[in-house]
Amino acid sequence: MANVAAPSTSNSFSWQVPAWLAPLAVVVAAFGVVPFVASPYVIEAILLPFLALSLAAVGLNILTGYAGQLSLGSAAFMAVGAFAAYNFNLRVDGLPLIVTIILAGATAAAIGIVFGLPSLRLKGFYLAVSTLAAQFFVQWALTKFGWFSNNSPSGVIDAPPLAIAGVTFDGAVGRYLFALSVVTVLTAFAYRLVRSQAGRNFIAVRDNELAARVLGVPVLRTKLLAFAISSFIIGIAGVLWAFAYLRTVEPHGFNLDRSFQILFIIIIGGLATIRGAFFGAALIVVFPLILSRLGSAVFGTVFDSGVLDMSQRIVIGALIIIFLIAEPDGLAALWDRLIKRAHGRTEP
Numbered sequence: 001m002a003n004v005a006a007p008s009t010s011n012s013f014s015w016q017v018p019a020w021l022a023p024l025a026v027v028v029a030a031f032g033v034v035p036f037v038a039s040p041y042v043i044e045a046i047l048l049p050f051l052a053l054s055l056a057a058v059g060l061n062i063l064t065g066y067a068g069q070l071s072l073g074s075a076a077f078m079a080v081g082a083f084a085a086y087n088f089n090l091r092v093d094g095l096p097l098i099v100t101i102i103l104a105g106a107t108a109a110a111i112g113i114v115f116g117l118p119s120l121r122l123k124g125f126y127l128a129v130s131t132l133a134a135q136f137f138v139q140w141a142l143t144k145f146g147w148f149s150n151n152s153p154s155g156v157i158d159a160p161p162l163a164i165a166g167v168t169f170d171g172a173v174g175r176y177l178f179a180l181s182v183v184t185v186l187t188a189f190a191y192r193l194v195r196s197q198a199g200r201n202f203i204a205v206r207d208n209e210l211a212a213r214v215l216g217v218p219v220l221r222t223k224l225l226a227f228a229i230s231s232f233i234i235g236i237a238g239v240l241w242a243f244a245y246l247r248t249v250e251p252h253g254f255n256l257d258r259s260f261q262i263l264f265i266i267i268i269g270g271l272a273t274i275r276g277a278f279f280g281a282a283l284i285v286v287f288p289l290i291l292s293r294l295g296s297a298v299f300g301t302v303f304d305s306g307v308l309d310m311s312q313r314i315v316i317g318a319l320i321i322i323f324l325i326a327e328p329d330g331l332a333a334l335w336d337r338l339i340k341r342a343h344g345r346t347e348p
Helices: 021-032 040-066 074-091 096-120 124-144 173-192 197-207 209-214 218-246 256-269 276-303 303-327 330-346
Strands: none
Touching: 021 096, 021 124, 021 173, 040 074, 040 173, 040 197, 040 256, 040 276, 040 303, 074 124, 074 218, 074 256, 096 124, 124 256, 173 197, 173 218, 173 276, 197 209, 218 276, 256 276, 256 303, 256 330, 276 303, 276 330, 303 330
């Protein structure tokens, strides 16, 4: 009689960690652990700018990473959101803060659509240059017309208190929880968006505009939608930057350097990935602090603020070149590769 091979009794089943578990763990730790263990300095100097810049990078990544439309006017849309929120709060009595923030984002989205119209004709470098018009025009208008700053002689205005439904978010921890809540909601929205039909349309237009048009993708509407959503998110990031982090609003705080900073974040973190915005923002925010401490320890008083600023520009520029050559997909791809390698070592 022929021998029948018995089925293997070895357990070849390997349990896969759900994709949503890691983000959920991060969110739980951010809400439930960080407020109790982080010092006010860490919250003020690291976490608040990290959250605002991460959200701005998420918005720009939708436009540049997913839709393929290069923009150098991100700081302008941050400024529009910040000043719009200030004026809505100032001039409309009893307007809830949530409504104020949504209206500020909608105002930034409207301005984004206006300056996104050249994308219907221009591409690449020419489109990037055209978006500089938004940067210079918005900064000029906010400086020129005192109405936007309530006729403040210096142009600097104080942010209003952060209060929702009678709950005031004051102090470092309160402002951190407020900013974290806004970032969590909008990041979840962006995550769902890029996996929807609209997100697939963004990618189709980015990869091949002519092929997308042949397949029936509404190219013009898709581009303007990308500008609108991106500007909406970046405008709300401007509100967080001004209201939760700096607690003041001034036009010069949203200059061209800020636009390049956000662009560098998505290049270093990784284009067309939501996680990349957070990885890149973490590096951009933490790196100057590390460089300052290291430079002061090595060079002493010679390493002043001017040397720090120049050193930061040089090193970040070098990092961008290195990532573009060695890892074009940024820190997000590097992280994925490390996770896969670690998982491969743990498998039997």
